Amino acid sequence: MEELAIEVRGLRKTYDDFVAVDGIDFEVRRGEIFGLLGPNGAGKTTTLECLEGLRDADEGEMLVGGVDPGSNRKKLYRGIGVQLQSGSLPGYMTVREALRLFGAHRGVTPDPGIPARLGLAEHMDTQYAALSTGQKRRTDLALAILHRPGVLFLDEPTAGLDVSTRIALHGIIEELRESGTTVILSTHDMAEAEELADRVAILIRGRIAAIGSPRDLTATGHGMTRISARTTGASLGCGAFADFRPEGEYFVGFTTTPGPAVMRIMDHISRAGDTLVDLRVERPSLEERFLEMVRDESA
């Protein structure tokens, strides 16, 4: 049986009359990257903050690393790392001071490789208030991972980051997973979730609308797979396939059965004595599936 890092049963949280989280259940396996996706106000941050011990749930049971976040926060915070979406540090604290203070509190010596990889090496003596938004988020992240936590919560970790830092961050997250850290990733960036997450849960109006691997979720939608083909000749033109249309040098079509469709195209090209130059099969993205689900829920 796989070891669970997080167990949530019937989690419910309301703010006056507004139901932010409406009795959700999910599990996260140890060493997994688990994405929490949803539109604004779907309950992602409330869910995360209940798991992080920042909010008390109205109903339900939660275990994070075997600890109930509502009743044993001291033990909880020893085992988790958190990068808050709305967190901050004292404006007059330098990056170096923050790493030393939080490292000492955690009982670890900060690994100098972490600030270097997050592009903070040149800003170690800069005060937090003088850092750019991206540098602040990287500092928050460096603090969250400096003690190699068992469970890492990341709330919009790459918001405001440039491409190279983002790639470096993805590398660090994957390394953490390799070393056994469980990562809970809340993000609006579907491409990021699709690239990093082993499984995702899509939250809509406080309920889990879908849960599974990005591949499984995209496969269950009514989205069509896009097939683009380019040949040296014109075998795909002249109405060879009714559902294919020219787009620049390519012929592009959409299908729900990509396997047979590709076979059919290849066979046709071969019979026509034509030569295939390029063939692209693009399944529906998680973003398309996500938008589809949001539309369905709103309808």
Add this chain to the structure above:
Amino acid sequence: MKTVALHYSFEFLAGMRNRTLLLMNYLMPLGFYALVGTMMAQINPFFGDQMIPAMVAFAILSGTIMGLPTPLIESREGGILRSFRVHGFSAAPLLAMPAITTAVHTGLVAAVITLTAPMLFDAPAPTDPWTFVLITALLAFALSGLGSLIGVVSAGSKVAILWQQLIYLPSMILGGLMIPVEILPDAFARVAHLLPATYGMQAFLGGAFGMESLYSPAAAAGVLFAGGIAAFGLALYLFSWDDKNGGRRGHPALAALALLPYAIGAIFLVS
């Protein structure tokens, strides 16, 4: 221990880097000391006799009541306390560190005033230096407790200013810093005894300067100690990590209990 040392050193440096804290901890008390020392001695020749305790009490009031609450409120509103929480910090050091460093900053200012006033303004030095240090520490403890409590219970900086001024201005006017409490009408004298500065002045005069005081300096010191304990205890009890999560343990109005030791003193010590 290393965490405590690092936390303390950061808080101390923050007091120097933050212009507002620099103003409240150093510039305002020392500037006011220079101004008052030059002018008040000419207006009121008797002021010189109590210049050192009055200016030390003023320095502590500035650093604690005016300086402590705002950074605490800004930390709560800006998510800084939440960040410390998820890294496993508890509330006590987050309240204690700024209070301790403020006490050290004001202690440095008190030392400057105490060492220079006899030379510059012919003010009498403390006759019992150790008692003077003890009372300075007790007054800083009591007032930093109130400053922390204001920061904990105020919904925002604007509300905090109201509470700050409610302690600061009456302390200046009625607390014996500018006008001796004994010449105040009875009702004003009782109101003055709801403020820590009044007890601090009486303890300074009777305990450290060999002058007459309205009651035993030890009793005044006891009230300050009890007031400090009550204020810090309530600040810890009412502490909330953020404004969004309504996790406060009691109603902010409970903060008024911090004045209870002073109210008891006003009833039993003021004849």
